Amino acid sequence: MRIRILVTGGTFDKEYDELTGRLYFRDTHLPEMLRRGRSMLDIQFETVMMIDSLDMTDADRARIVSRARECDERAIVISHGTDTMVDTAKALAAAGVSGKTIVLTGAMVPYAFGSSDGLFNLGSALSFVQVLTPDVYVAMNGQHFRWDACRKNKTTGCFETV
Amino acid sequence: MRIRILVTGGTFDKEYDELTGRLYFRDTHLPEMLRRGRSMLDIQFETVMMIDSLDMTDADRARIVSRARECDERAIVISHGTDTMVDTAKALAAAGVSGKTIVLTGAMVPYAFGSSDGLFNLGSALSFVQVLTPDVYVAMNGQHFRWDACRKNKTTGCFETV
Amino acid sequence: MRIRILVTGGTFDKEYDELTGRLYFRDTHLPEMLRRGRSMLDIQFETVMMIDSLDMTDADRARIVSRARECDERAIVISHGTDTMVDTAKALAAAGVSGKTIVLTGAMVPYAFGSSDGLFNLGSALSFVQVLTPDVYVAMNGQHFRWDACRKNKTTGCFETV
Amino acid sequence: MRIRILVTGGTFDKEYDELTGRLYFRDTHLPEMLRRGRSMLDIQFETVMMIDSLDMTDADRARIVSRARECDERAIVISHGTDTMVDTAKALAAAGVSGKTIVLTGAMVPYAFGSSDGLFNLGSALSFVQVLTPDVYVAMNGQHFRWDACRKNKTTGCFETV
Numbered sequence: 001m002r003i004r005i006l007v008t009g010g011t012f013d014k015e016y017d018e019l020t021g022r023l024y025f026r027d028t029h030l031p032e033m034l035r036r037g038r039s040m041l042d043i044q045f046e047t048v049m050m051i052d053s054l055d056m057t058d059a060d061r062a063r064i065v066s067r068a069r070e071c072d073e074r075a076i077v078i079s080h081g082t083d084t085m086v087d088t089a090k091a092l093a094a095a096g097v098s099g100k101t102i103v104l105t106g107a108m109v110p111y112a113f114g115s116s117d118g119l120f121n122l123g124s125a126l127s128f129v130q131v132l133t134p135d136v137y138v139a140m141n142g143q144h145f146r147w148d149a150c151r152k153n154k155t156t157g158c159f160e161t162v
Numbered sequence: 163m164r165i166r167i168l169v170t171g172g173t174f175d176k177e178y179d180e181l182t183g184r185l186y187f188r189d190t191h192l193p194e195m196l197r198r199g200r201s202m203l204d205i206q207f208e209t210v211m212m213i214d215s216l217d218m219t220d221a222d223r224a225r226i227v228s229r230a231r232e233c234d235e236r237a238i239v240i241s242h243g244t245d246t247m248v249d250t251a252k253a254l255a256a257a258g259v260s261g262k263t264i265v266l267t268g269a270m271v272p273y274a275f276g277s278s279d280g281l282f283n284l285g286s287a288l289s290f291v292q293v294l295t296p297d298v299y300v301a302m303n304g305q306h307f308r309w310d311a312c313r314k315n316k317t318t319g320c321f322e323t324v
Numbered sequence: 325m326r327i328r329i330l331v332t333g334g335t336f337d338k339e340y341d342e343l344t345g346r347l348y349f350r351d352t353h354l355p356e357m358l359r360r361g362r363s364m365l366d367i368q369f370e371t372v373m374m375i376d377s378l379d380m381t382d383a384d385r386a387r388i389v390s391r392a393r394e395c396d397e398r399a400i401v402i403s404h405g406t407d408t409m410v411d412t413a414k415a416l417a418a419a420g421v422s423g424k425t426i427v428l429t430g431a432m433v434p435y436a437f438g439s440s441d442g443l444f445n446l447g448s449a450l451s452f453v454q455v456l457t458p459d460v461y462v463a464m465n466g467q468h469f470r471w472d473a474c475r476k477n478k479t480t481g482c483f484e485t486v
Numbered sequence: 487m488r489i490r491i492l493v494t495g496g497t498f499d500k501e502y503d504e505l506t507g508r509l510y511f512r513d514t515h516l517p518e519m520l521r522r523g524r525s526m527l528d529i530q531f532e533t534v535m536m537i538d539s540l541d542m543t544d545a546d547r548a549r550i551v552s553r554a555r556e557c558d559e560r561a562i563v564i565s566h567g568t569d570t571m572v573d574t575a576k577a578l579a580a581a582g583v584s585g586k587t588i589v590l591t592g593a594m595v596p597y598a599f600g601s602s603d604g605l606f607n608l609g610s611a612l613s614f615v616q617v618l619t620p621d622v623y624v625a626m627n628g629q630h631f632r633w634d635a636c637r638k639n640k641t642t643g644c645f646e647t648v
Binding site: 450 | 600618
């Protein structure tokens with residue numbers, strides 16, 4: 001089973017720019033994270049965009065849906081900012097990308113920080129995508145939710161069932 | 163779904179003793195790892211032993227089997243040294259612990275080291291245990307293997323299907 | 325020799341707020357850094373403020389000068405944002421805090437990030453303060469500069485002699 | 487001022503071998519540590535040996551003394567295991583390497599571990615070597631000791647004045 005990882009940015013991949021003191025995007029850390037996890041999975045990486053999900057437009061979401069539909073793989077993990085992850089999950093479901101298991105995941109703390117949840121979430125998402133039946137899911141906090149049954153709790157930062 | 167994590171030690175939990183220069187076991191890092199992963203799973207921790215799996219005796223393995231059988235949970239993750247992880251998986255299967263999904267995982271590098279695969283494997287194992295049908299599995303390198311279909315490749319350090 | 329560490333914030337102590345995605349200040353990491361360095365020095369910590377040095381006003385700088393003058397110690401290290409570190413060094417020199425060795429240091433990357441220079445700079449500053457003759461200095465990039473002989477190169481982020 | 491760093495191994499540079507589960511030496515981390523500290527110092531690296539200082543023989547110590555004497559630099563930092571650091575300091579003093587400031591330092595925890603004191607000690611030693619008068623010193627725990635006035639306390643792991 002080959003898995004495609006669509007990289008869209010989000011907190012997962014934010015880095016600290018020491019000259020400006022701001023957070024920004026450079027290259028994705030996903031391949032490095034998989035090397036660290038000693039993953040032996042057959043993975044195809046694709047960086048679709050590198051943005052904060054609060055900045056995503058309908059056009060951006062449409063591009064993600066498009067890549068998910070057109071790629072050869074039937075198992076897809078999408079790294080995404082947590083703020084509008086559910087919106088993208090809904091767009092994917094609405095587009096009817098059938099026969100594929102799609103799992104969106106992200107991080108509350110950038111991987112570049114020592115205390116990141118990124119590696120845990122990535123391991124989690126990659127496992128779910130191998131065993132869940134075709135549909136669109138969100139994988140956060142060790143759990144998985146169907147696209148129409150979750151939301152991000154803005155106060156706690158955690159995802160929960162609705 | 164409540165998940166029981168049976169801690170047995172292994173490289174996962176090794177620490178560096180600065181006074182002797184040797185690796186040793188103190189307290190398990192598993193709870194701290196789940197906090198870092200921001201896990202919202204309902205987990206019950208149990209430290210069964212803290213040893214290198216090369217030092218496991220039949221009596222040790224019997225105790226692990228015993229705890230897996232007797233605990234209330236139907237989803238169990240076992241942190242374990244990678245060297246004899248498959249032996250313990252086989253012992254669990256032979257004991258016929260029915261109706262439970264048991265996933266063994268470990269790490270090639272101690273969590274206490276910066277470059278550990280531990281957090282990735284833990285996220286992976288916890289996800290598999292929530293979805294796989296009752297049986298005994300090994301989760302390493304992002305993959306999952308049935309107890310009777312894998313081995314550790316001593317040269318590469320990776321797990322593979324047999 | 326007792327050393328006073330006056331904490332003023334700066335990149336050294338910035339943290340990532342996972343709910344807002346922004347960098348902010350909470351408690352200083354300096355005591356934890358000294359524990360990690362296994363420092364046996366006699367240190368007195370004092371948090372004067374926790375701000376980005378670009379936000380420092382004359383009143384803020386006056387308070388730092390005031391604390392440096394009034395404290396009992398003759399050896400003082402000041403953790404400070406790098407952007408206006410030289411300005412504070414000049415203010416200290418102008419105030420004529422005599423008989424004291426004062427060393428300002430900071431970090432280009434927050435200590436909370438894995439790749440921080442903070443621990444290196446702290447070790448450096450604490451060593452310089454024990455040996456240099458009374459005056460005001462900046463310690464960055466492994467080097468030390470007198471207050472009237474350095475500036476921060478905004479392009480490279482490094483400090484250099486003028 | 488050019489500084490020579492003589493690398494001899496010690497806990498500073500130990501790494502974890504995931505295939506054997508043992509600690510061993512590969513390449514020194516010193517250059518990488520200086521990049522992380524954003525050091526602008528003029529440094530010449532020389533790996534003399536990579537061993538645990540408990541395994542040092544008189545011949546090994548003689549080689550270190552030899553390199554310290556023959557190199558062009560007048561400021562030398564030596565990374566060394568802490569167990570017999572004082573013995574090497576004494577050997578250097580006995581050899582009468584005159585006109586040079588030599589500072590030995592090490593680490594209680596390998597740099598490869600997240601909680602290492604290595605970066606702090608390196609920053610400390612490099613600062614001391616730039617300002618102390620020619621002699622042989624040990625720099626540990628934020629402090630500096632003359633070669634004939636210190637020992638390692640085997641119980642606490644810290645260095646103290648004698």
